[in-house]
Structures are given as structure tokens and as C-alpha cells.
Amino acid sequence: MAEEKKEKKSGKKFALIIVLLLIFVGGGTFGGVYYFMSRNAASNPVIIEEAFVPVGEEIFVNLSDENSKRYVKLNLSLSYDKRNKDLAAEIEQKQVVIRDVAIFYIKSCKAKDFEPANEARLKGDLISRINAKLTTGVLKDVYISDIIVQ
Structure with missing residues (x-):
């Protein structure tokens, strides 16, 4: 024991x-x-320096609002990491494709999509659609200027 x-x-x-x-x-x-x-x-x-490139001339398209003829007129600029020279060249080369993606996306929007409360979603959707066409990097942001929704 x-x-x-x-x-x-x-x-x-x-x-x-x-x-x-x-x-x-x-x-x-x-x-x-x-x-x-x-x-x-x-x-x-981590500090990312942005470079900016405009998306061609202003975009002027009809919106998809039902029972009314609404349109939007705006200018777009894209921002990306300034150190990514390959992406800068690709954006320049695919200018027509990027503009086409932006126009067809904006045409699918309604006037209410351009209200300030929906701005983040609008920009996020546009960035992801354009990024799908890019292979050497991704966009940081999309800037909308001179916007008129009528």
C-alpha cells in the first residue's frame, strides 16, 4: 500500500x-x-503610391430606369499602384476594353444607383468588372468626376 x-x-x-x-x-x-x-x-x-489614368472621353449613356428616359454623363479615372509598370502598359493597351466594360456596366444601372449611399457598391462593382479583364495587376480605385444624372 x-x-x-x-x-x-x-x-x-x-x-x-x-x-x-x-x-x-x-x-x-x-x-x-x-x-x-x-x-x-x-x-x-506599406505605402502604395497611386498613379491615375483617365478612361478616354466622357461617358454619356442612357440608364436602365423603366418608364422614364434617364441618362448619365460622367468622366472616369482609374488608379493603380504606380510601381506596377506592367499594369500601366496593360491599361493603356486595353483602353478600349476598359471603356467598353465601364459603358455597359453604367448602362445597366438605374438613377438611384448614383446616389451617395450606393457609391461604394457602384465603384466596387465597376472595379471588379474591369479587374476581370486585367492580367498584370489590379486597380486600386475608380474616381468619378463631372457627373450629371438627368
Whole structure:
């Protein structure tokens, strides 16, 4: 019986040592990862310089509003990472394709799509449709200027 007590005590000590070892290793790992991540995040901010290119002449199209003749007249400009020279060349080369995508997308819109509350969705949809045609990079943003919805 005395031997059983010694074996139980020995087993409890062994389990306690294992648990403490796991806590120590886990805490050290967490501390190291936290230190490394916070150090890299603070020291390496990513700054993307934008370059801009207009999408040809102004776009003037009818909207798809039912029971009324509505139209929109606007100018578009695209922004992309200035360091991506291949994308700049591709945008220049595919100017006609990009303009076509923009015109057909805008024609499918209704006047209410150009309200400020819908601006983010409108721009996001347009960016994703144009990006689908690009192979060397992606657009950062689309800027709409001189807009008239009538």
C-alpha cells in the first residue's frame, strides 16, 4: 500500500511537471510571436503610391430606369499602384476594353444607383468588372468626376 501511494505521488509530480512545462513553452511562444508581429507591423508600413489614368472621353449613356428616359454623363479615372509598370502598359493597351466594360456596366444601372449611399457598391462593382479583364495587376480605385444624372 505504501508503494501505491509513492507511485501515485510520483505520477502526480510527473503530470505537474508536464503541465508546467507546457504552460512555460506556450507562454514563451505566445510572447515571441506577439513581439515579432508588433515589431514588424510598426516598422514596415506599406505605402502604395497611386498613379491615375483617365478612361478616354466622357461617358454619356442612357440608364436602365423603366418608364422614364434617364441618362448619365460622367468622366472616369482609374488608379493603380504606380510601381506596377506592367499594369500601366496593360491599361493603356486595353483602353478600349476598359471603356467598353465601364459603358455597359453604367448602362445597366438605374438613377438611384448614383446616389451617395450606393457609391461604394457602384465603384466596387465597376472595379471588379474591369479587374476581370486585367492580367498584370489590379486597380486600386475608380474616381468619378463631372457627373450629371438627368
